[in-house]
Amino acid sequence: MPAALSLTPTTVFAAAGDGQDEPTTSIHRDELSLYTAPPPPKYVEPEAGQLEESVATLRKVMEPYTDWCQGTYGKIKPKVQSVVRFGNDTYNFLKSPPKDFYPRAGVIAFTGVLGLFLGRGSRIKKLIYPTGMMTLTTSLYYPEQAAAIAKSTGDSVYERAVQTYAALEKTLKPEKNPEKVEEKDSESKP
Structure with missing residues (x-):
């Protein structure tokens, strides 16, 4: 019902400002200024102040550095996460270690110290003796x-x-001259 009323013309009596009577005519309700929507306001961008301009300039100057930092962060983040994961796993392992873990670790560490004691004298001995003795002891326990x-090490050493x-x-071997090889082949054939 309200929709039907909006389509019908309506008679409106209005007084003229000069006191004259005008003939009444039917006009549509949308033609009255009271019922028309005002035009939408236009948004005007406020002018940037000195602070906004200096911040924009600073952003433009710092953009290459922030891009570099974001790229570096993207490369470093997985490595840091793996280190944190390794630390958590190690903590959980040491929190509830398997049976006889600490005595075995003590014996392996003792053989490393013994290797340092026996490797006195040269730098090569200081490197080889502790490493070799710890490796030998570890291989006996595990x-x-x-x-x-x-x-796996043997396979890779053999391949190398x-x-x-x-x-x-x-x-080291000199290349054979192909011309001499052909001459010898033709001389040997009857």
């Missing part, structure tokens, strides 16, 4: 892990040795 590490041998053979 033979399965030591065997797996030795196998083959590559080194091939490179040395290639550089």
Whole structure:
């Protein structure tokens, strides 16, 4: 019902300001100024003040540095997360270690100190003796892990040795001259 009323013309009596009577005519309600919507206001951007301009200039100057920092953060973040994860795992492991872990760790550390004592004299001995003795003691306590590490290390050492041998053979042996090889082949054939 209200929608139908908005479509019907309505008679409006208005007094003229000069006292004359005008003939009444039917006009639509949308034609009255009372019912028309005002035009939407236009938004005017306020002018930037001195503080806003200096902040914008500072942002433009600092943009390359902030981009660099964000890129560096993106590269470093996974590494930091893995270190934190490793620290949490180590803490949880040491909080409830397996049976006989601390005595084994003590014996391994003692062999390292013993290796330092025996390796007095040269820097190479100070490096090789403690490392070798700790490795030997660790392999006695954890033979399965030591065997797996030795196998993977042995495979990689063998592969490197083959590559080194091939490179040395290639550089040390002189190339055969193809012309001389063909001459010998033709002389040997009757």
